[in-house]
Amino acid sequence: MIVELSHPIVEGMVTYPGVPGPVLGTHLSREDSRGVYAPGTEFHIGTITLAANTGTYLDTPHHRYDGGPDLSQVPLSSMADLPGIVVRATGARDREIVLDPDLDVRGKAVLVHTGWDRHFGTDAYFHGHPYLAPESARRLADRGAALVGIDSLNMDDTPPRGERPAHTVLLAAGIPLVEHLTGLAALPDEGFRFHAAPPMVAGMGTFPVRAYAVVP
Template sequence: MIIELSHRITEGMTTYPGIPGPVLGTHLSREDSREVYAEGTEFHIGTITLTANTGTYLDTPYHRYAEGPDLSQLPIERMADLPGLVVRAEGRPSVGLDLLRELDVRGRAVLLHTGWDRHFGTDAYLRDHPYLEPEAAAWLAEQGAALVGIDSLNIDATPPKGERPAHTLLLAAGIPLVEHLTGLARLPVSGFRFHAAPPMIAGLGTFPVRAYAVVRAA
């Protein structure tokens, strides 16, 4: 079974305060294409102006560190076909080490299920969101998690001039992050493979992904 874990990208949507929403356009309309192709044949070619941090997206180390691997350099095995592990943290203001220390996270995509995705698209989503505590981020880095994701506004708390310790610690360890996930409630705690690979774009550190999980039959 395949479970969708991404938000739809729609024109003008807000993912993070201050980041402009995407703008959709048309390079070649169906009507104009009729003059280019044979009778009865038509195509649509669209355009999009998009900030890289839109919708459900992946952060590479380059997002935080100028010398870190960008979207074109991060190995595909760090983003696709990863054994997954869900950490249940609904109703908590943050994800702490107490929820993690008994888990085997090495080589796994660790997905933090806070339930905050229920607010996506509303003002409530943009403030007082759950996040990963610095000590927990350090532990995940030390234990060798392959990827860390969250269904919240940001993996860090977001004061205006915050230090962003989870980004700093995890991306320094080469661990990509996926933010704004959704649908984690539908996943089992384990027994699934996680995929969230963006295009290979040189010089960018973040980009939207079609995140999903493949759950093995019971």
């Protein structure tokens, strides 16, 4: 079974306050293509202008650190076909999510399920969201997590200041991050493979992904 874990990208959507929504366009319309190809043959070539932080996206170290590995330099083995585990935090009373210190995370994609994705596409999504506790981010880095994802607005608390401790620690350790996941409720706690590979764009640190899980 394949489980979809990404939000669709639609024109004008707002993923994060202040980041412009995507704009869809047309490079070659079907009508115009009829003058290019043989009779009965037509194509559509579309265009899209978007910020890298749109929809469900993956952060590489280059997003946080000048000179860090970018989208073209992070190996596929860090983003695709990873053994995954889901950490359930939907019933947490505090917005700060503290993970079990005994969790076995080495070499795994650790997906934090907060349930906040239910607000995606509404103004409520931008305020009071759950986030990963800084000490948990440090523990994930120390214990060799392969990737960390969350179904919330940000891995870190926002605003209140410009500090981003989870991004800082995890990306320094070379651990990719996936934010704005959805559908984690459909996954088992473990025993699945996680995939979230973006295109190989040199010089960029973040890009949307089609995140999904393969469940036996």
